[in-house]
Amino acid sequence: MLSPGVSDDGAAQASHVQVRLYPRARLRGGGARVHALGLDPDQHHRHHAATRSHRVPLPDVPAVARRHARPRAPRPAQPAEGAREEARIEGRRAVTTHDPAEARRVHEVNRRKTFAIISHPDAGKTTLTEKLLLYGGVIQLAGAVKAKRGRAAAVSDWMEMERERGISITTSVLQFPYRGLQMNLLDTPGHADFSEDTYRTLHAVDGAVMLLDCAKGVEAQTKKLFRVCKQRAIPIFSFVNKMDRPGRDAFELIGEVESVLGIGVYPITWPIFRSGVFRGVYHRLEHQVYLFDAKDATSSAAGGSEKAAVKTSGLDDPRLMEELGDEGYKQLRDEAELLDAAGDSFDTAKFERGEVSPMFFGSAINNFGLEAFLESFIKLMPAPPPRETTGGALAATDAHFSGFVFKIQSNMDRAHRDRVAFVRVCSGRFERGMKCKHVRTKREIRLANPTQFVAQERNVVDEAFAGDVLGVYDPGVFEIGDTITDGPEFAFEEIPSFAPEHFARLVMADPLRRKQLQKGIEQLAQEGTIQLYRPPDARAGDIVLGAVGQLQLEVVKHRLKAEYEVEVRYEGINVMHARWITRKDGADVDLQALARARPGLVVVDVRGRPVVLFSGDWQLNGAVNDLPEYNFLETARGVVMRKD
Incomplete structure (x- = not known):
């Protein structure tokens, strides 16, 4: 099978996906509607004749290019030896540049994925956050959410009161690498009493993961936070958690999300049951089955609760029947065909505008379904987009550094009684010790010893790019919503x-x-x-x-x-x-x-x-x-x- 980005004759090409949106078809389960992926014929790979779903190699192109570039044109001739050429994004247009500094900015911006997790309390948000850190190799053991003797506390819950009560009270910034990318996760309080802190944080992210309890579906706090995301038109992933426990029908959950929240849903993974017991998920794009092993439920290693994927050539593969039995196989086959019968394609543009949400199923506490989610997340999640300012839209790849303060936290280090302003970098390249203008006061300030975070832990950084979050020492100068820049004076949208x-x-x-x-x-x-x-x-x-x-x-x-x-x-x-x-x-x-x-x-x-x-x-x-x-x-x- 050909890899994405390689043509039939072996010539390298820029990976891309062309998608179409077909009319929805009504499905069973409370009026639920679900979507099926399709692909343009020139991207069709090994389609099994018995199934209507297509194998879609998700694009491995830089996120900025995928989001803004026009349809693929013939590849231009290579520049002279020694010249650097990169795609530069201005608004919705891709142009070329020979400027090495600009080429590096584009490359670094493409590596950034800045997002938050939104949920109702007790949906498993802190657990999911820590499991993502496990996959990123930042921690080796996830902490128990409830404080008990002999258990580690959650890394993201660093405040003493958070550890005592087992709840998130303040936003934590968690930055970790994954597959060569820089993941910037802003862990927000799930409790409704702290919704204003969460609202401010959602102004600093480029996407969100909506976490749902499989038994409870869309809850009150989820609705409130979703409305904020919808107002900002940011991409939203959906992860249905706690699938190892009794829950609601998957079609019913999809119908509730679409009817209550007003967003289309496309399930990328689909839950598998045998005699009413959760057995795993079927990845509709990869035609692979991931089986859940309940005896591994206490494993703390990333991926420790998943068996190796059972690769199939389609739903007619006899190995599926062997693994699932007659009843489980028939249920999977019927549900998969029902999904495919909808005939809809995954529309990347609608997803990036927050109109369609890809959905995944799993169990965060058991590490199940997370790898499939992460692999799709890093390919679909856009890089930092342009942001609106008083001077017009500002591209993330703009040469001038800029950012805004979305959070201030006192006494993160009790020994020094410090005060830190959290700055979301929106454009340019930040350098340690650089001078910039504090727009509200019109003062020039020097940003010395900036830090990046894993909750309370800090590391001094020498540079940062759009999408990153910096901690800057605040002597009492900053207010939430302040803009800083080393270029022309403007201000970002107020909070x-x-x-x-x-x-x-x-x-x-x-x-x-x-x-x-x-x-x-x-x-x-x-x-x-x-x-x-x-x-x-x-x-x-x-x-x-x-x-x-x-x-x-x-x-x-x-x-x-x-x-x-x-x-x-x-x-x-x-x-x-x-x-x-x-x-x-x-x-x-x-x-x-x-x-x-x-x-x-x-x-x-x-x-x-x-x-x-x-x-x-x-x-x-x-x-x-x-x-x-x-x-x-x-x-x-x-x-x-x-x-x-």
Whole structure:
């Protein structure tokens, strides 16, 4: 069989896949609809006559070229000896360049895969994250999610409270190599109380893996996070987890994803059952069966729970019947033909726009199905795309370095009381010690000793490219959403703040620790851990906190004690709503005049933006009617460029 990128006469060609989208056909299982892959005739390899599915060699071309290049043209003549030629991507157009620096940027950008995992709590997100690190060779043993004596803690859950409770509280950055690629995984909190941190993180990724529990399907938090991904139009992979446990029908799950989330689904692997017991997955593109061995379920080695793949020439191969038995084979054959009967092709363009999701089945805790998922992931996941700025779209391969701050974390190193700004690199080449402009303040800053991460562990790096995440020492200069660049001045899309749903008044146990409280609560608010409100002339003790969920308030209380040695308690406060205030004519808000109008409790947030706290709907609605010259906003965006 020919390898991708080699023609019948042996001449090397650029690998590519041309795809078509066919009308969907309705399938059984709650109105579920599934897709079948097809391929252009010139790419057809060894098609077995008895099956309607095609063997599709996924493209081994650089991701940027696959995403943006036009249909393949005849290969140009080779440049003179010593010249370097690479594909340069500008928007949707591929051009050639002889610039070695640019050629290297293109090569490095193609190697980056920056993504997050989204899920409802307890779907297995932390487990999947750690198993990916196992495959990347970063760790040798995955930690138990629940803290128990004698067990390792999860690498991605580095904060003390995370280890105690077995939940992810803050975003961790996990960077690891895999098959010559640089994988940048941003592990986000799954709990709904920390959804704002997750929202900010999803602004920094180029794709997402949606993790589903096979028994529960699409859950509440999954819906919320999916909507964020859909708004950004990023590619989404689906992985149905816990297949070794009793669960729902696969067709039913696909139907729920399509109807509830409004995204097409194409199953690349398909679950195999024998007498209702999970036996493995059938890879529809490779025509291979991967069998699940329950006795290997405790194996901690990557791939330790998979037997060697049973290679078949198609669904008529007699070896399938030997492995699955009559009942299991018949069920697989019927379901595979039902999938193929849909007649749809996998549309790469729709996938990259977030309109179609390739689906995989497996068991993360048993390492089953992960290798098949990873191999498809690295071939389908796009490289960093252009990003919108105030100056227009900016290509990842642009010569000028740029990035934005999407997260700030204090006290990752308790011994040094440090503060780190997480910067997503969006273009150019970052060099250690380089100088760049902090756009919001118009100051020139030097980025010394940048670090990359595996959770809390850091390594100093000398260079980085688009898609990478850097940790930069923050002396109190950065805010979430800040843009830095060594080129012309512009700003990336702003990251909004959201109105909280829970409020409490913070009270100190020891008034002599007021200074420590002031520092601690302001740093936590600047991180986005909590929203801080004070009257404009407030003393340090006049503090109202706002949070998306009650657990956020517990985290703040815990961190103030553990990191700043300040004990606090909360008192109830009669507040139901918070709204940021702006004038409709664009003028500055006069806080004293606003307070005299008595719309509610007038305060400012940690950035000095005016906010009004309301005790109920009637007070909020009354203020909106009585003060038509003001905007009452549920979301606020920070200032990203100072006006001269």
